[in-house]
Amino acid sequence: MSLQDQYNPGPQIAQCGGINLGTTDIEKSLWFFRDVLGMEEVERDGDVAYLRAYQELGHHSLVLTSQEENVVNSYSFRVKRAQDVELFAEELARQEIETVEVPAATEKGRGTAVRFLLPGGMHPFELYYDIDKPLAPEAIRSKLPSNSSRRRGLGVRRLDHFNIQTEPGTINEAESWVRETLGFKRREYAMLPENPTTVMASWMSVTPQVHDLAIVANRDELNGRLHHLAYNLENYADSLTAADVLQDLDVKIGVGPGKHGIGQAMYLYVFDPGSGHRVELYAGGYLVLDPDWEALKWEPVDFPEGMTWYGDPIDLKPGSNGRVTTGGAGLHRPTRVGA
Template sequence: MTQPEYDPGPQIAYAGIINLGTPDLERSLWFFRDLLGMEVVEQVGGKAYLRGYQELVHHSLILTQQAEATVNAYGFRVKRKQDVELFHKELTEQGIQTLELAAGHEAGRGEAVRFLVPGSEHPFELYYEIDKPEAEESLRSKVPSNSSRRRGLGVRRLDHINLQTSASTVNQAEGWLRKSLGFKRREFARIPQAPDILMASWLSVTPQVHDLAIGVCADDAPGQFHHVAFNVENFHDILTAADQIRDLDIAYGAGPGKHGIGQAMYLYIHDPGSGHRIELYSGGYHIFDPDWEALEWKLPELEFGQTWYGDVLDVGPGGQFLSTSPSAGLTP
């Protein structure tokens, strides 16, 4: 007897694109292109499309010239072309308002569906089709898995995105991300004074510890952006970046150090054109066990989760590390 073909339903493949609004596009371009070494694939109409040297797709970063430093969109690639339509159907059935974005709405990308995450109100865009252009000849690498030669501080790819929302909505948003988009909780912490509320949760759809993190905003506001992390090859690259950035007019955030959560080395800096927080990230462990049970961090070990070694993150009242950027609404 022939069994019907199993269909797992629509799935997220990875965190693919972030669109950062910047009041000073040229300064942001200098930061990402000249310092971090990302390739500008295309620049048109006040937007620049960039990628790391190991990203074969059209872009992972969009820099948009605008008056306010707002994050315009968080893009996630799905596993199959039909998954865009299937997710759209599921969102509609849940009563979630969506926008259908035609192919070409974003340079190099196919059709997408845009919506606000229930609870957190972050503008997500789900897409599948994206161009894979060759770099111009002067930038090409002899290694076929590299889209271009390594330059600057050597950003390889977008690694993960960190979001924040209000304490009253974080549980709802985190639960929705797991139930409706298929993210798996890998590590988490609860607010010590309110143990029923998540302080932060690290979620992934890949073997990484997190492709996406969501936590409580110090200002108790939804739709907040904490940072986007870009992957570099090794710990030495983090130290090189820290050394070089000290000589430049760039807001130095925190690090270099190593997180206990995820076990990767970090350096937090700020894009001088927009002020958005950027993490340079290297190392970390991977999860292959299908029966992985989420790890909870509690006091007093929680401080080691934030910083295993290096600069202790300033998370006290009014701490610099708690600052965030706003996100756009359903219509950017």
């Protein structure tokens, strides 16, 4: 019995595990994620496709669901231990947060999950532990055991983070809840210039990444919005190649490449041409290994350098494409088109 086994760290989130995107044009979304970005289509179940990136061993990190609305059906987080799903469910009950049990195989390859709406955010969150780890077909299987398949396309290698938005009136509640109940730590943040007690943006993580989840105040007072999901690239050079290829394919680039001061990673925001959801191709960044890390606060005067240290500047002004967000499903999973 190891020293650590004598202790109980309690329920914890391990990682940002997956996202289920509704898309009104699943074939175009598949072209984008599979053929262009290079993900593996692990399984197809009628109007639902399951994909993973080449460095993911689990069954999927992305579900594309053909449906009438381009909304996010779920944001899924994987917990650290099998028992944590139930432990979190109990805590949600204690807090009188309504939950729904998502039975195993509702998403193929995945175990039971507990589903609820983020307090203050209304985003449909799901917590799960079990997930299959299927071998990729031999035709694309990697020789490296840490990769499921060979690098293909633009080489996205794993889901990196979610960036979600809430209305300013509830962002403090949402951000605190994520930290206090889910155990995320605030790494960098800024407060609203016009209201310095309200969070404008907070980058939080359960891992040494600067963020597994960012929460940002929606300037148009909308709640429950997705700004983007991010897939990780190996090097900044991959960001440049991606921009080059996507530009020639007429895939709409929102902004980038550029380097964030916040997090020190290279960004490239593009829109899935099938669903309109924004996807960030994300490379690099620093790791927070200090156990006593103090969240870095960005003052308004420095914030532009925090957004864009160098490169194509992020524009968040009204009317800019930086303001575009997509919505989410409610507490219950949407009925599928073909079901």
